[in-house]
Amino acid sequence: MSRRTQKPFCDPENLQGQFLTPTLGRRLIVFNRITSTNGFLKRLARRGAATGTLVLADQQTAGRGRLGRQWQSPPAAGLWFSMLLRPRLATEFTGALSLIISAVIADGLSAICKCSFYVKWPNDVLYRNLKVCGILCEAQFSAGTKLTDAHSKLDYVVAGIGININQRPDDFKPEWRKRATSLSMITGEPMDRQNVLVNLVQRLDAALFGNLAESMPALLSRWRALCPQLGKQVALQQPHATIHGFFEDIGEGGELILRLRDGKRRAFLAGEVSVAK
Ligand code: BT5
Numbered sequence: 001m002s003r004r005t006q007k008p009f010c011d012p013e014n015l016q017g018q019f020l021t022p023t024l025g026r027r028l029i030v031f032n033r034i035t036s037t038n039g040f041l042k043r044l045a046r047r048g049a050a051t052g053t054l055v056l057a058d059q060q061t062a063g064r065g066r067l068g069r070q071w072q073s074p075p076a077a078g079l080w081f082s083m084l085l086r087p088r089l090a091t092e093f094t095g096a097l098s099l100i101i102s103a104v105i106a107d108g109l110s111a112i113c114k115c116s117f118y119v120k121w122p123n124d125v126l127y128r129n130l131k132v133c134g135i136l137c138e139a140q141f142s143a144g145t146k147l148t149d150a151h152s153k154l155d156y157v158v159a160g161i162g163i164n165i166n167q168r169p170d171d172f173k174p175e176w177r178k179r180a181t182s183l184s185m186i187t188g189e190p191m192d193r194q195n196v197l198v199n200l201v202q203r204l205d206a207a208l209f210g211n212l213a214e215s216m217p218a219l220l221s222r223w224r225a226l227c228p229q230l231g232k233q234v235a236l237q238q239p240h241a242t243i244h245g246f247f248e249d250i251g252e253g254g255e256l257i258l259r260l261r262d263g264k265r266r267a268f269l270a271g272e273v274s275v276a277k
Helices: 012-019 037-046 091-113 183-187 193-208 212-226
Strands: 028-034 054-060 078-085 118-120 124-127 130-142 153-164 233-238 241-250 256-260 265-268 272-275
Touching: 012 028, 012 193, 028 037, 037 054, 037 078, 037 130, 037 153, 078 193, 091 118, 091 124, 091 130, 091 153, 091 183, 091 193, 091 212, 118 212, 193 212, 212 241, 233 256, 241 265
Parallel strands: 028 054
Antiparallel strands: 054 078, 078 153, 118 124, 124 130, 130 153, 233 241, 233 272, 241 256, 256 265
16 A cells, blocks of 8 residues: 555544544644654644644654654554644743643553553653653744743744553663553553543643643642652752752742752753662
8 A cells, every 4th residue: 555545543533523622632633654743743833733733643753852862653552642732821831841741641641551650850751660651842932032031932832742552561672671661561451542542632631721821830739749759869960960969849940949968959951860879
């Protein structure tokens, strides 16, 4: 069968009919294979696509994580999707989006799989210590180029979500095997990707597409409750240094707040956190 006539891996109309959401997924675009759903949706966003537009792929050939890292997205194994948000939100809160999305996904997966999922700063959903989902939020600001510009306004955010559903241990790259898992490895049975997506889309729509500025504090509190590293001594790995401190809180913009050994409180925007041994 040629690529042009190949049937989509799921029936978009049927899927959309199950969403029952006012905003998220009202426009749904499904691919069998694409480089990156985030890349595609950013192009649509620049041309004015509506908030709530959802792009889903069976496989990504160049799935991306943060800082240009690779996101393994094989066919028939996971949920790889991106959603477009145009929230009325002050620019300084943008960094909190990946945290609140991870909290919504963690709660959704806990309900679906009937076991406990956790969050890890800034963008992971974990089962025990294993990564099951990663989130990549890419924001575009208008009238200014950076988050810190005084007149900068948030134009849109493309939030990409990758969830491992039916991989087996051998499906992960050897170097990632000890740090990654899938829902079917956790539950011991194959999972229906469409059912998982419908459940999560419902939750994401309710959490993100109302008055986000108003619901943000409660969503951040939920994140705090789901983060086992909060309130512990941690090591924050940065490109050129490891910083040790007490993980005191997260800021309104999603920043990690550490109490350092000299008693000073400092906020960080990036790095890898682990509980100090
Ligand atoms: C992330 O980055 O965790 C964000 C992943 C976002 C993926 C979605 S899929 C839909 C949308 N379209 C895209 O192109 N991206 C988004 P980061 O925290 O940088 O983690 C990346 C690291 O996770 C890699 O360097 C690997 O170590 C590991 N990794 C890669 N693929 C994985 C997978 N499938 N499961 C678990 N870990 C993985």
